Each structure stands twice: as C-alpha cells, then as structure tokens.
Amino acid sequence: MFDLNFARASFGQILAAAPLTLLVAVVATLVGLILAILVAIAREKKIPVLAQVLAVLVSFIRGTPILVQLYVVYYGLPQLLVLMRSWGWNTNPDGLPAIVIAFSAYGLNAMANLSESIRSAYHSVDPRQYEAGIAVGMPPFKTMTQIVVPQLITNLIPNFTNIFLDLIKDTALIYNIGLVEIMGQANIVSSIGFKYLETYTDALVIYIVICWIFAKIFQLIESQLRRRYVPN
Amino acid sequence: MLLTVNDLHKSFNGREILKGIDFQIDKGEIVVMIGPSGSGKTTFLRNLNFLEHADQGQMDFAGHQIDLAKPDKKEGQWVRRHSAMVFQNYSLFKNKTALQNITEGLIYAQGMAKDKAEAIAKHELASLGLSQEAQLYPAQLSGGQQQRIGIARATVLNPEIILFDEPTSALDPELVGSVLGDMRKLAEAGQTMIIVTHQLGFARQAADRIVFFDEGKVIEEGAPQAMFDHPQNKRTAQFLTALNDAN
Numbered sequence: 126m127f128d129l130n131f132a133r134a135s136f137g138q139i140l141a142a143a144p145l146t147l148l149v150a151v152v153a154t155l156v157g158l159i160l161a162i163l164v165a166i167a168r169e170k171k172i173p174v175l176a177q178v179l180a181v182l183v184s185f186i187r188g189t190p191i192l193v194q195l196y197v198v199y200y201g202l203p204q205l206l207v208l209m210r211s212w213g214w215n216t217n218p219d220g221l222p223a224i225v226i227a228f229s230a231y232g233l234n235a236m237a238n239l240s241e242s243i244r245s246a247y248h249s250v251d252p253r254q255y256e257a258g259i260a261v262g263m264p265p266f267k268t269m270t271q272i273v274v275p276q277l278i279t280n281l282i283p284n285f286t287n288i289f290l291d292l293i294k295d296t297a298l299i300y301n302i303g304l305v306e307i308m309g310q311a312n313i314v315s316s317i318g319f320k321y322l323e324t325y326t327d328a329l330v331i332y333i334v335i336c337w338i339f340a341k342i343f344q345l346i347e348s349q350l351r352r353r354y355v356p357n
Numbered sequence: 358m359l360l361t362v363n364d365l366h367k368s369f370n371g372r373e374i375l376k377g378i379d380f381q382i383d384k385g386e387i388v389v390m391i392g393p394s395g396s397g398k399t400t401f402l403r404n405l406n407f408l409e410h411a412d413q414g415q416m417d418f419a420g421h422q423i424d425l426a427k428p429d430k431k432e433g434q435w436v437r438r439h440s441a442m443v444f445q446n447y448s449l450f451k452n453k454t455a456l457q458n459i460t461e462g463l464i465y466a467q468g469m470a471k472d473k474a475e476a477i478a479k480h481e482l483a484s485l486g487l488s489q490e491a492q493l494y495p496a497q498l499s500g501g502q503q504q505r506i507g508i509a510r511a512t513v514l515n516p517e518i519i520l521f522d523e524p525t526s527a528l529d530p531e532l533v534g535s536v537l538g539d540m541r542k543l544a545e546a547g548q549t550m551i552i553v554t555h556q557l558g559f560a561r562q563a564a565d566r567i568v569f570f571d572e573g574k575v576i577e578e579g580a581p582q583a584m585f586d587h588p589q590n591k592r593t594a595q596f597l598t599a600l601n602d603a604n
Contacts, residue, residue, distance in 0.1 A: 257448035260406050261514060262438035262466030271461065275452045354452050354494040 132323035135314045139327045142310035143335065149227050149306065150293045156228060157235025164240035169247065179240075186237035191230070191295050198230040199223075199302050227299045235292060242284035243277070250276045275350075282347040289343075290336045297332075307331055358417070359384040359517060359549055360405075365414035365425060367400055374400045375411070376573040382518070382551060387544050389560040389581075390553045392570030393596060398553040399445075401570070402520045405551070406442050407433040419517055438466055441511035445523040447503040449495040455506045456482065456491040462514050481509045485539065501532030508539050512548070519543070521552040557600060561585055569593045 164183065168176045186194065202225075206218035250273050258268030300309030307328050315324035358381045367375040375397045382388050390398045403409040405416075407428060414425035419439065423432045441462075449458050456478050463474035482488050485505055495503050504524055511519050521540070525533045537559050543550065544563045554560060560567060560581055567584040569577045569592075577590040588594040 251448075251451070253444065253446060253448040254450055256408050257442075257444060257450070257510075258461070260408060260437060260442040260444075261462030261510060262434070262441075263462060264434075264465065267465045271465065272450045272452065279452075354496060 127326075128320055128323050131318055131320045132327055135318075135320075135324050136327045136330075138314055139307060139310045139324060140331055142305055142307045143331055145304065146293060146296050146306040147335070149224070149231060149296045149299060149304075150289065152228050153231030153235050153292055154239075154289050156232035157239050160232065160236035161239035161243055164236060165243040165247065168240070169244060183237045183240055186234055187241070191234050192298050192301065194234060195227070195230045195298060195302060198233070199226050202226060202229060223299075223302045223304050226302055227296070227304060231292060231296065234295070235288060238288045238291075239285070242281055242288065246277045246280035246284070247273070249280050279347065279350045282343055282350070286340055286343040290339060293336060293339070294332060297328075358382070359386075359419060361417040362405070362425075363415040365401070365404060366412045367397075367404055367409060368412055374573050375404070378414075378573075378575060380568070380575065382549060384517075384549055385547045386565045387548075387550045387552065387563055388566045388568055389564040390551065390568045390570055391555065391557070391560065391596070391600075392576075396570040397573040398570045399522050402442070402522050402551065402553060406437060406440055406520060408442075438514075439517045440520060441514050441516040441518075442520045442522065443504070443507050443511050443524050445526050447495070447500070447507045447527070449503055449507060449510075451495050454492050454494055455487065455498065455502075458495070458506055459510050459513055462510060467514065477513055478509075481513050485509060499532060500528045501535050504528065504532075504536045505539055508536070508543075512543060518549045518551065521550060521554065523553050523555070525554065525556060555600060557585065557597075557604075569596065571596070 164179050167179055170176070203218040203221055206216040206221065210216045210218065254272050254276075255268055258272050259265060263271070296306055297308035299306055300312060305313065311324040311328040315321045361381040363379055365375055365378040365380075366373065378397075378401060380401075390401070392398050400409060404411045404414075404425065410428070411425035416423040416425050416436075418436055421432060421435060423429070423436065428436075449455075450461060453461060456475065459478035459481060460471070460474040463469040463477060464471055469477075479488070479491065482491050487502065487505060487509075490498060490502055490506075495506075498506065504527075508524070524540070525536050528536065533556070537556065540550070540552070540559070541563055552560075552564070564581050566578060567581050568575055569584070569588075569590070571592050577584065577588065577593045579589075584593070585597060588597060
C-alpha cells in the first residue's frame with residue numbers, strides 16, 4: 126500500500142534538490158536564448174554558408190533525443206577541450222564539472238528550439254509595418270527595435286513557455302551524468318526504503334507545482350503585453 | 358519639376374511589371390493614377406519610395422539625381438525622409454497608440470525631441486477631430502480612423518510628396534468620405550501628391566492630371582475633364598466604361 130507517511134517524510138528531502146533542477150533549466154534557457162537570437166538573425170538574413178550550417182545543426186538537435194545529446198556532450202566536450210589544448214588553447218579537460226556539461230547540452234537544445242520559435246514569432250508580425258516604418262524614414266534598425274521586436278516578443282511567449290517547461294522536465298535526465306536533481310534525489314531516497322511509488326509521487330507533485338507556477342507567470346506577462354494593443 | 362522618373366523598369370521572377378515608365382510631377386501638383394489591377398500602379402509607387410528596387414531607371418527628386426538600379430543607401434534614405442506613403446491596408450504600427458504612430462517618424466526619422474513631436478501630433482489629431490482617439494491602439498480604431506491616422510503619420514513629416522496607394526480600397530463605403538475629406542484638405546493646402554485610386558469622383562474634383570496605367574505602361578494622361586469625357590485611347594475608354602458601370 127501507498128505509505129503516505131513515507132511520502133510526506135521524504136518530500137522535503139526531494140524538494141531540496143529542486144534548486145539544481147531550476148538552475149540547469151534557467152541557465153540553459155538564458156544561454157539558449159542568446160544563441161537562438163544569433164541563429165535566428167543569421168538564418169533570417171540568409172548569411173551564406175553560416176545559415177545553411179545552422180539549419181542543419183538545428184534540425185539535427187531537434188531530431189535527436191536530449192538524452193543522446195547529453196551523452197554526446199558528456200563524452201565529446203572533454204575530447205574537444207583536449208583537441209583545443211593541442212592547438213595551444215589553455216583548456217583543462219580534466220576539471221570539467223558535470224554541471225557545465227548539463228548547461229552546454231541543455232543550452233544547445235534550447236538554442237535549437239528557441240531559434241525556430243523566434244523565427245516563427247518574427248514571421249507572424251505583419252511585414253507591412255516594417256515597410257511603413259521604412260517609408261516614414263525610420264532607420265531599419267530602429268524600425269526593428271521599436272515596431273517589430275516588441276510584437277515578436279509577445280508572439281514568442283507561448284512557445285517560450287513550452288520550451289522552458291520542457292527543459293525543466295527534461296533536466297530529470299541529468300542524474301545520468303551524476304547530478305542529483307529532483308529525479309536523482311527521488312531515486313536515492315527510494316532506494317533507502319524501497320518505496321518507489323511514494324518518492325516518485327513526491328517528484329511528480331514537485332514538477333507539477335513548479336511547471337504550473339512558471340506557466341502562470343508567463344501567461345500573466347503575455348496577457349499584460351498583449352492587453353496593451355489587442356482589445357478583448 | 359519636383360520629381361522626374363525616366364525609363365523605369367521592374368521585373369518580378371522574369372515577368373516585367375513596369376515596362377519603361379516616364380513620369381514627372383510638379384510641386385503642388387496632384388496626380389491620380391488609374392488602371393486595372395496588376396497594371397503596375399502600386400509597384401510604381403513602391404519603386405518611388407525604394408520599397409522595391411527598380412531594375413533600370415533614373416530619378417531626379419528635388420535636384421537629387423539617383424540611378425534607380427543602384428541607389429546609394431544615403432540617397433535612398435534621403436528620398437524616404439522627404440517623401441511619405443499611405444498604404445491600402447493602413448499598415449499602422451500595431452503596438453503603438455494613434456499618437457505614437459504619428460510621433461514615431463518625427464522622433465526616429467527626423468530626430469525631433471519627444472515632447473515637441475507629441476505637441477505636433479496632438480495638434481494634428483485635434484485638427485482632424487481625432488483627439489479622443491489619441492491613446493487608442495490601431496486594433497481599437499475603425500478602418501476609416503486607422504487610415505486617417507495613416508495620413509496624419511505621413512503629413513506631419515512635412516514631406517515634399519505623399520504617395521497614396523489605394524487609400525480607400527479596404528474601407529467600408531461609409532468610411533471612404535472622411536478619408537477623402539482629409540485628402541481634399543491636403544490638396545487645398547498645396548501638398549504634392551500621387552494617388553492611386555478607383556474613386557473617379559474624387560479624381561475628377563481634386564486631380565490636376567490623370568495618368569492611365571495598363572500592362573506596365575502609361576497609356577494616356579491628361580486633365581481629368583478631358584480624360585474622363587473624351588479618352589483618346591481605346592483601353593482608357595474601356596476601363597472608364599467598366600468602372601462607371603460597376604459604380
């Protein structure tokens with residue numbers, strides 16, 4: 126039978142691992158967002174060679190499981206650093222913490238998904254507004270920052286929320302490289318009392334609450350932004 | 358002449374839309390362009406404002422000589438800053454209020470201080486009777502109001518010339534009058550304008566000259582009275598008959 130007391134007693138222990146889950150998700154999103162903006166610009170500007178290379182990279186990342194990507198970065202990144210050291214770079218392949226691996230793998234994953242979302246949010250802004258800005262003599266860059274980007278951000282939020290929530294959930298895999306986040310902690314606690322259902326239920330509740338809170342926050346931000354210029 | 362264009366050619370995907378347009382307009386003149394859909398009127402206007410890039414052609418705009426096939430970036434920007442455009446679908450900035458739609462060009466194209474730009478925009482809105490709408494966003498305005506804001510956005514820039522691309526085509530019939538009213542006031546104030554429209558009544562009253570476009574060429578031009586009552590070209594006559602029948 127479900128041992129409610131054990132579940133209750135373990136809850137705090139498992140919750141204590143939540144900050145690591147959030148840290149990986151947030152850092153990966155920030156790194157991914159910065160890279161995604163650059164990728165989206167390069168692809169929209171159709172920069173020769175670079176745009177094509179990035180398109181392949183993005184579809185590669187989107188077409189493979191994140192667990193595989195995590196392992197590839199885990200085993201590949203140190204080797205890359207060894208290679209870079211042989212080129213004369215001052216790298217230290219042995220001192221690479223697992224958390225950096227997690228930031229890199231999830232950051233790249235976020236980059237791929239976010240860059241596609243940014244492009245579609247950009248395309249959903251009516252391009253005639255950009256033309257109108259140019260036609261009144263506004264410089265192209267100002268037209269982008271004043272007119273296009275604010276609308277793009279509003280359009281981006283729903284997809285951004287999905288990607289961020291997916292990242293939070295996908296971080297459950299980083300216990301595979303030795304990081305103890307919510308899922309890893311649940312594994313450890315359950316192996317003590319052999320009460321798996323109880324601890325995984327704890328993890329479930331924690332994930333649901335975290336995701337619900339973030340979904341609400343982003344929903345509020347979006348409606349605040351949109352309310353300003355779209356009547357109900 | 359304020360603006361002269363010689364031998365303007367423009368193709369899209371190998372299809373020639375403009376087949377050598379020669380055109381000129383004097384300061385204060387009002388030219389109305391008519392012609393069937395797809396005849397190249399809109400493309401012509403967009404080339405004048407460098408929203409499209411011509412394949413061939415020469416422009417003289419207020420003494421600036423520009424090779425339309427390879428316009429210098431600075432020259433293009435100069436032309437845009439001394440001209441303005443009113444669009445068929447208004448193309449207002451959706452994330453800006455009516456007031457901000459008007460100030461944007463003053464602030465970011467002409468480098469005016471924000472409070473000065475706002476004073477000008479408020480004055481313009483008041484003269485149009487749209488002060489109530491100053492803080493509303495485009496989605497909260499009727500089509501007619503949006504287009505009137507679109508015209509105000511163009512006129513506050515004090516441009517040498519305003520290009521109108523079918524400004525009333527997307528409007529409900531009862532909203533057309535207010536937009537044409539604003540354009541009449543501009544005409545009376547001596548604003549140079551090129552207007553693409555199917556509003557023949559307005560053209561007859563307000564235009565100094567009518568230009569008839571067909572299949573990428575100027576077929577005929579002349580004073581409204583002469584053009585409408587005694588068109589010389591067979592295509593012009595056919596088009597005018599069709600348009601009158603439709604009305």
